[in-house]
Amino acid sequence: MASATVESVVPLTRRTRSGERLRRPARIEQEIASVITRPVSYLRARALATPENKDPLSSECLVYLIRQDLRRGSRRLAEDLTPILLHRCEASLRGSIRGFSPTTAREVREDVLGKLALSLLDQGDEADFLEVRFGLALKRLRIDTCRRYRRHDQRHIQLEDTGPSDGDELPAIDRLRPDRARQEDRLLIRQALASLAAPERDVLVLHRLAGIPLRTQAKARPDLVGLLGCSERTLRNRLRRAELRLQAFRETPE
Amino acid sequence: MSQKNSSPALQDAFQDLLANGDPLDATILEATIHRYPQFTTELTEFAVEWVLQDQLPEGNSLEGNSLERETPEDSHLADTSAVPAALDRFRQQLDARDAASARRHAPPNPFESLSPAELLDVAATVGLDKILLAKLRDRRIVADTLPASLSQDLASALQVPAAVINAHLAAPASVPAGLSFKSTGHPEAGSKESFTDAVQRSSLDDEAKAGLLTRE
Numbered sequence: 001m002a003s004a005t006v007e008s009v010v011p012l013t014r015r016t017r018s019g020e021r022l023r024r025p026a027r028i029e030q031e032i033a034s035v036i037t038r039p040v041s042y043l044r045a046r047a048l049a050t051p052e053n054k055d056p057l058s059s060e061c062l063v064y065l066i067r068q069d070l071r072r073g074s075r076r077l078a079e080d081l082t083p084i085l086l087h088r089c090e091a092s093l094r095g096s097i098r099g100f101s102p103t104t105a106r107e108v109r110e111d112v113l114g115k116l117a118l119s120l121l122d123q124g125d126e127a128d129f130l131e132v133r134f135g136l137a138l139k140r141l142r143i144d145t146c147r148r149y150r151r152h153d154q155r156h157i158q159l160e161d162t163g164p165s166d167g168d169e170l171p172a173i174d175r176l177r178p179d180r181a182r183q184e185d186r187l188l189i190r191q192a193l194a195s196l197a198a199p200e201r202d203v204l205v206l207h208r209l210a211g212i213p214l215r216t217q218a219k220a221r222p223d224l225v226g227l228l229g230c231s232e233r234t235l236r237n238r239l240r241r242a243e244l245r246l247q248a249f250r251e252t253p254e
Numbered sequence: 255m256s257q258k259n260s261s262p263a264l265q266d267a268f269q270d271l272l273a274n275g276d277p278l279d280a281t282i283l284e285a286t287i288h289r290y291p292q293f294t295t296e297l298t299e300f301a302v303e304w305v306l307q308d309q310l311p312e313g314n315s316l317e318g319n320s321l322e323r324e325t326p327e328d329s330h331l332a333d334t335s336a337v338p339a340a341l342d343r344f345r346q347q348l349d350a351r352d353a354a355s356a357r358r359h360a361p362p363n364p365f366e367s368l369s370p371a372e373l374l375d376v377a378a379t380v381g382l383d384k385i386l387l388a389k390l391r392d393r394r395i396v397a398d399t400l401p402a403s404l405s406q407d408l409a410s411a412l413q414v415p416a417a418v419i420n421a422h423l424a425a426p427a428s429v430p431a432g433l434s435f436k437s438t439g440h441p442e443a444g445s446k447e448s449f450t451d452a453v454q455r456s457s458l459d460d461e462a463k464a465g466l467l468t469r470e
Contacts, residue, residue: 102332113340222284
């Protein structure tokens with residue numbers, strides 16, 4: 001009796017902290033199942049967003065197809081689909097790597113794309129999450145890469161000052177809005193932040209931009225004393241040094 | 255700048271932080287640091303970077319007023335796609351994977367254990383010169399083009415079954431031995447040629463060449 005070969009979607013093996021296996025969303029599973037046996041030419045055409053193909057394959061689906069092709073020891077499909085996936089990611093990264101010079105932003109972009117491409121080759125299950133929530137995984141990779149560049153070279157930071165202090169009698173930087181940007185202020189603050197040590201910058205950003213209080217009596221609400229493991233006095237000193245640095249840059253004539 | 259990825263456990267910690275609250279939530283940050291106390295510094299840095307990336311204005315609005323003075327060439331570079339470079343790395347890794355796989359699955363090389371003197375003895379026994387024998391050793395001759403009688407003579411000289419000779423030649427060509435120590439560039443496996451071409455290019459005299467080419 002002749003039987004048709006049915007290729008099933010290979011389940012993920014990576015487990016969460018609680019021990020559960022990662023699972024693709026149902027719509028991704030269905031999408032993969034619907035194309036899994038199609039020829040390379042069809043998959044390539046479905047991957048590209050064109051006027052004729054308004055519903056291109058999801059990035060999660062592309063990652064599945066690429067990884068499966070590589071696991072089989074093949075590379076034809078992977079070599080066809082990986083450039084499409086990377087171009088898609090680059091379009092997303094172009095507007096979302098912020099606070100770096102254009103040249104460094106491109107280096108960050110290349111780094112992110114390179115890491116992403118190499119993760120597809122991983123034979124284990126470290127890249128499984130790319131098949132679950134690709135956008136979130138890419139964001140993680142982007143922020144982590146920016147974090148590393150920032151740590152290695154703080155000269156690239158770009159921030160803007162937008163107005164009066166918020167009551168601490170210190171310059172406020174907590175209302176960052178492009179429409180209120182004054183280029184000279186932004187350059188000054190960027191220069192100031194570039195000279196800040198990481199502990200000072202961390203307090204400044206988490207307190208002024210993220211709005212996390214230095215210390216709070218409310219037990220349910222976290223504060224920077226708890227998060228950073230420093231005394232309130234240390235945090236205030238760091239914050240003051242950071243803001244004085246901003247003030248000094250503001251008052252120094254070019 | 256290092257191209258290395260953070261450890262999987264650290265990536266998990268970042269993933270937890272991102273997945274549980276967007277934009278950054280101080281309670282989630284605290285809970286994540288509590289779950290991954292070994293990554294307190296990295297999680298704090300990540301949170302700072304997340305806030306900066308979310309709140310800084312889009313694009314490079316300070317272009318031309320940058321601390322790093324950018325030349326027109328820099329600006330052009332910044333606009334170019336980063337995909338080709340990423341793809342180059344991807345393909346290099348793929349090539350390395352395939353080469354490693356080919357090495358793992360390659361049949362044993364019957365010439366491998368022979369000293370240079372023993373190789374010369376084998377060459378003299380079967381009527382080849384050093385160049386031809388080196389090409390056979392490095393699998394640079396197409397297996398199907400080798401006369402069966404010569405394959406049998408080689409097998410006898412090397413004291414292995416003829417099938418081992420055929421399997422050896424059927425595998426992908428390898429980097430010639432010793433080349434990796436002499437070349438300034440990355441050594442590449444040579445392409446294969448037919449036995450006839452190899453004989454024509456050998457240093458054998460015309461009579462020896464004719465003798466080899468008439469073998470079946």
